[in-house]
Amino acid sequence: xxxxxxWVGADHADDIQYVFGKPFAxxxxxxAQDRTVSKYLIAYWTNFAKTGDPNxxxxxxxxxWAPYSPENGxxxxxxxxxxxxxxxxxxxxxxxxxxxxxxxxxxxxxxxxNIPENKVPEDSVPENKVPEDSVPENKVPEDNVPVPPATDSE
Numbered sequence: 001x002x003x004x005x006x007w008v009g010a011d012h013a014d015d016i017q018y019v020f021g022k023p024f025a026x027x028x029x030x031x032a033q034d035r036t037v038s039k040y041l042i043a044y045w046t047n048f049a050k051t052g053d054p055n056x057x058x059x060x061x062x063x064x065w066a067p068y069s070p071e072n073g074x075x076x077x078x079x080x081x082x083x084x085x086x087x088x089x090x091x092x093x094x095x096x097x098x099x100x101x102x103x104x105x106x107x108x109x110x111x112x113x114n115i116p117e118n119k120v121p122e123d124s125v126p127e128n129k130v131p132e133d134s135v136p137e138n139k140v141p142e143d144n145v146p147v148p149p150a151t152d153s154e
Contacts, residue, residue, distance in 0.1 A: 019045050033080035040078060063087065 004011065017023070018038040023030035030038075040062055047057030054065045062082035066074045073090040076082075 015041060018042075036080045037078065040082060044078075 018034070018041045021038055021042060023034040023038040027035070043059035043061050044054040044065060046059045047061065048054040050057045055061060063076075063084055063086050065076045066072070066087055068074050073093065075088055075091045077086045077088050079086070
């Protein structure tokens with residue numbers, strides 16, 4: 001189980017071990033509170049997999065997980081002590097606003113109809129053939145790697 005300073009919280013993909021029940025499979029490496037969080041995550045994911053709604057299904061959940069929308073900003077804070085107060089709103093709104101605006105401002109890739117002149121459409125290249133002008137100078141495709149000449153010492 002990874003140990004982080006208190007301010008870090010969960011790291012990317014840390015939830016996977018809890019979703020698949022690792023705190024139950026290797027109990028010596030986890031605390032009782034880790035098994036509680038794992039139980040909650042298994043219940044939400046199982047319900048969602050069965051019904052498309054994490055709140056509906058045979059698995060008991062600690063509290064209702066309301067859907068997110070840009071208008072309400074709902075999110076569920078999943079931890080060892082969950083109740084109705086675990087449903088929160090507007091997590092890191094300033095970061096979300098920054099990345100949303102930044103993403104929208106990024107340049108777009110040309111559409112299929114706008115193929116740059118130095119590119120050849122994939123469907124016009126015969127199978128197993130590389131157009132000569134598509135290989136940069138001094139570069140050879142991997143399947144045509146030249147074999148170095150034998151030396152006298154061999």
